[in-house]
Amino acid sequence: MDTPPPRSVTLRALTLLSTFTPTHPRQTLSELSRRSTLPLATVHRLLGDLTTWGAVTRDPDGAYRIGLRLWELGMLTPAASRLREVALPFMQDLYESTRENIHLAVRVGHEALYVDRLSGHRSVPIISRAGSRLPLHATGVGKVLLAHQDTEFIRRFCAATPTRCTQYTIVEPGRLSRELKEVRRRGFALTSEEMTLGTCSVAVPVRDGDGAVIAALGMVLHTVRADLAKQAPGLQAAAVGIERRLGGGEEE
Numbered sequence: 001m002d003t004p005p006p007r008s009v010t011l012r013a014l015t016l017l018s019t020f021t022p023t024h025p026r027q028t029l030s031e032l033s034r035r036s037t038l039p040l041a042t043v044h045r046l047l048g049d050l051t052t053w054g055a056v057t058r059d060p061d062g063a064y065r066i067g068l069r070l071w072e073l074g075m076l077t078p079a080a081s082r083l084r085e086v087a088l089p090f091m092q093d094l095y096e097s098t099r100e101n102i103h104l105a106v107r108v109g110h111e112a113l114y115v116d117r118l119s120g121h122r123s124v125p126i127i128s129r130a131g132s133r134l135p136l137h138a139t140g141v142g143k144v145l146l147a148h149q150d151t152e153f154i155r156r157f158c159a160a161t162p163t164r165c166t167q168y169t170i171v172e173p174g175r176l177s178r179e180l181k182e183v184r185r186r187g188f189a190l191t192s193e194e195m196t197l198g199t200c201s202v203a204v205p206v207r208d209g210d211g212a213v214i215a216a217l218g219m220v221l222h223t224v225r226a227d228l229a230k231q232a233p234g235l236q237a238a239a240v241g242i243e244r245r246l247g248g249g250e251e252e
Contacts, residue, residue, distance in 0.1 A: 090238040101220040105141035112142035140201030141216035143189035148213035
């Protein structure tokens with residue numbers, strides 16, 4: 001039997017990058033070598049090039065994670081760039097009327113990827129930013145995205161007992177499942193200090209022409225001045241506008 005030709009440098013680099021997953025967002029040199037089945041010396045050399053280019057970044061403790069350069073390229077895909085382009089005017093209107101943090105997110109695995117964010121001096125400080133990922137179960141936009149997955153995905157997610165981010169994070173399988181059912185029933189998600197103490201959020205789905213949820217539009221406020229239910233209609237109206245523009249129609 002002929003020996004398979006050696007993998008190209010490009011394929012080795014892509015193999016290395018593919019080892020980063022929602023369950024393995026940070027990896028050490030040895031972990032990358034083991035999961036990619038590439039020699040340590042090869043991994044070390046590739047990481048040097050990938051870090052210089054911005055595909056990966058190295059944390060102070062030496063662990064590696066995906067860099068923003070890859071996210072920037074991903075945002076050039078037709079679907080992502082179109083979503084941001086269409087949503088931005090509606091997000092700006094929401095921000096101008098509320099002066100609160102406005103988010104647009106999509107699901108990537110078990111996390112919410114923040115596609116865009118608007119905030120100002122009055123907005124409560126938050127940890128999310130464009131290009132960052134946060135848990136689905138602990139964020140408003142994440143709950144929306146999770147609630148509209150298929151039944152088996154939701155069952156497995158809840159059964160895995162997701163991470164408790166604060167003392168208020170809903171992680172109990174039965175309780176989380178009921179919470180997601182309520183999100184679907186009322187048409188929007190709510191959180192209260194589940195991701196970060198002092199903040200709460202409300203979020204609504206953004207659907208495609210077939211009715212499938214493709215993104216979530218949300219708002220994060222300071223807990224002491226929050227009136228979440230009051231914000232839901234404005235978010236829902238913006239989501240409808242985004243959906244119409246995405247479908248080629250005009251906002252009424």
